[in-house]
Amino acid sequence: MPSKRVQTASVELARKIPPFTVLSQEEWEEIRSSLYVRRYEEGTFLFFEGDPPTALYLILEGHIALVRHSPEGRDIVLDVMRPGNMVGELAVFEGVPYSASGKALDCVQVVAIPRDKFLHLLARYPRMATAVIYDLTRRVRHLSDLVQSLVIERVEQRLARILLRLAKISGEYTDEGWAINLPLTRQDLADMAGTTVETAIRTLSRLRKEGVVDTIHGRIVIRDPERLSEIAETSE
Amino acid sequence: MPSKRVQTASVELARKIPPFTVLSQEEWEEIRSSLYVRRYEEGTFLFFEGDPPTALYLILEGHIALVRHSPEGRDIVLDVMRPGNMVGELAVFEGVPYSASGKALDCVQVVAIPRDKFLHLLARYPRMATAVIYDLTRRVRHLSDLVQSLVIERVEQRLARILLRLAKISGEYTDEGWAINLPLTRQDLADMAGTTVETAIRTLSRLRKEGVVDTIHGRIVIRDPERLSEIAETSE
DNA sequence: CGTTTGCTTGATACGTATCAAAGTTGGTGG
DNA sequence: CCACCAACTTTGATACGTATCAAGCAAACG
Numbered sequence: 001m002p003s004k005r006v007q008t009a010s011v012e013l014a015r016k017i018p019p020f021t022v023l024s025q026e027e028w029e030e031i032r033s034s035l036y037v038r039r040y041e042e043g044t045f046l047f048f049e050g051d052p053p054t055a056l057y058l059i060l061e062g063h064i065a066l067v068r069h070s071p072e073g074r075d076i077v078l079d080v081m082r083p084g085n086m087v088g089e090l091a092v093f094e095g096v097p098y099s100a101s102g103k104a105l106d107c108v109q110v111v112a113i114p115r116d117k118f119l120h121l122l123a124r125y126p127r128m129a130t131a132v133i134y135d136l137t138r139r140v141r142h143l144s145d146l147v148q149s150l151v152i153e154r155v156e157q158r159l160a161r162i163l164l165r166l167a168k169i170s171g172e173y174t175d176e177g178w179a180i181n182l183p184l185t186r187q188d189l190a191d192m193a194g195t196t197v198e199t200a201i202r203t204l205s206r207l208r209k210e211g212v213v214d215t216i217h218g219r220i221v222i223r224d225p226e227r228l229s230e231i232a233e234t235s236e
Numbered sequence: 237m238p239s240k241r242v243q244t245a246s247v248e249l250a251r252k253i254p255p256f257t258v259l260s261q262e263e264w265e266e267i268r269s270s271l272y273v274r275r276y277e278e279g280t281f282l283f284f285e286g287d288p289p290t291a292l293y294l295i296l297e298g299h300i301a302l303v304r305h306s307p308e309g310r311d312i313v314l315d316v317m318r319p320g321n322m323v324g325e326l327a328v329f330e331g332v333p334y335s336a337s338g339k340a341l342d343c344v345q346v347v348a349i350p351r352d353k354f355l356h357l358l359a360r361y362p363r364m365a366t367a368v369i370y371d372l373t374r375r376v377r378h379l380s381d382l383v384q385s386l387v388i389e390r391v392e393q394r395l396a397r398i399l400l401r402l403a404k405i406s407g408e409y410t411d412e413g414w415a416i417n418l419p420l421t422r423q424d425l426a427d428m429a430g431t432t433v434e435t436a437i438r439t440l441s442r443l444r445k446e447g448v449v450d451t452i453h454g455r456i457v458i459r460d461p462e463r464l465s466e467i468a469e470t471s472e
Numbered sequence: 473c474g475t476t477t478g479c480t481t482g483a484t485a486c487g488t489a490t491c492a493a494a495g496t497t498g499g500t501g502g
Numbered sequence: 503c504c505a506c507c508a509a510c511t512t513t514g515a516t517a518c519g520t521a522t523c524a525a526g527c528a529a530a531c532g
Contacts, residue, residue: 068380068383068384070384070388072388074387074388076387076388078380078383089373090373090376093370094370099377100380129362129365129366129368129369130365132369133329133365133369133372134329136372136373136376137325137326137329137330137372139376140326140375140376143379143382144335144336144379146383147304147314147379147383147430148304148306148312150387150430151430152306152308152310152312154487185511186511186512195488196489196490197511198488198489198490198511198512199488199489201511201512201513202512205512205513390519391519421479431520431521432520432521433478433479434480434520434521434522435519435521437479437481438480438520441481
């Protein structure tokens with residue numbers, strides 16, 4: 001049964017990432033059966049804001065955007081998570097609905113841990129909490145940066161910062177430049193920068209005319225990382 | 237020695253708040269000597285953004301604002317912490333400089349736990365991690381709300397939201413209305429709303445003329461909580 | 473008292489949202 | 503292979519909220 005073997009192999013990948021690295025081999029073997037692998041297509045949702053907290057997800061592959069939907073129909077991307085990160089801890093911990101939706105930005109593979117299983121695990125192996133704390137810590141720091149960015153920076157700077165971050169997260173060096181390996185729409189970028197599509201487009205167009213960035217086959221390529229960093233850091 | 241007795245009594249208050257409630261009496265007695273109480277005057281700083289992480293603080297009394305300073309001299313309040321909350325966990329955990337300053341908004345009393353002591357405690361009593369996680373969870377949720385607020389709401393709505401939150405945190409019912417028991421300047425409020433003093437003042441003036449809020453002896457009083465909630469929730 | 477610090481109001485400029493409309497791309501089925 | 507549709511992208515004109523600069527005012531303080 002090939003599919004079964006793939007499944008087992010994938011779960012085994014989780015063995016090597018933070019919450020589980022603290023476990024001994026026996027402990028791991030014991031809990032492994034509680035975990036299951038799931039795949040999500042680009043653009044699909046793992047869960048929606050407001051859903052009851054059924055599971056916590058550990059990213060094996062791909063990228064997930066945490067998105068808030070506003071009543072007026074506007075979306076806001078709070079964070080972009082990548083392999084090794086956890087998603088859904090907040091809700092799972094407090095037993096309250098997810099406070100944001102989890103949207104697959106590309107082809108995503110996760111290990112899902114049902115809420116009650118995870119709470120059991122944590123009660124039994126409290127050392128696992130360290131991994132959760134580190135993940136939350138990263139999120140607090142990122143959100144703090146985002147707040148500061150929204151208050152003091154203009155759209156151009158915010159976009160520059162976002163592009164550099166995305167390139168760091170999932171960039172690839174090509175002969176065209178430093179390419180961001182994610183199928184992002186202008187709307188996605190606008191939602192990350194806290195602005196509108198039109199403004200995001202205008203800003204990117206200007207940067208393209210200046211030779212700083214470009215889009216090739218729908219992917220954004222950073223042609224002049226130095227210049228982009230300058231724009232991101234300009235304090236005025 | 238009266239001062240010594242006060243000190244001991246104050247440390248004892250920490251016994252009843254989250255990270256320590258999980259400890260048995262013996263465990264508590266063992267670690268108690270590692271803790272010490274500190275007091276801060278209104279307007280003083282417990283630590284500054286960029287300082288090495290010397291200690292984690294547990295608030296016994298008073299309120300602390302987590303403030304980011306921008307290079308251009310602008311301040312941004314990321315969160316307001318109150319009794320029972322922890323301050324400084326991020327830096328203490330990762331061993332990196334504080335990512336924001338801790339500013340006493342009123343007369344503050346804290347239990348300080350030196351970094352190495354706290355890490356030891358946590359390694360020894362991993363159950364304590366739960367309290368840390370809950371605190372971080374609250375912060376992530378608050379920062380997420382703040383980001384959403386900054387992106388979709390206008391200054392008036394943001395200020396309304398902030399006033400309601402502050403009133404919930406440290407409000408008192410007087411015959412004048414629901415008074416916020418903190419000595420806040422207009423600048424403080426502007427820093428919380430991510431705007432400038434002038435705009436904050438103009439907005440508050442308007443609200444005062446409409447009979448929604450007022451300031452009496454430098455304290456803000458909410459005269460019409462209903463109306464203020466409406467303003468905070470108006471989705472357009 | 474004079475000086476500082478915080479508060480207030482006004483005039484103007486700028487960045488970005490909004491509304492509108494046209495161009496582009498990729499996929500689907502005839 | 504082409505026609506068509508839907509989704510995404512792009513550009514333009516205009517309006518609005520808020521920052522900025524400037525100046526006067528009030529209260530606190532040594």
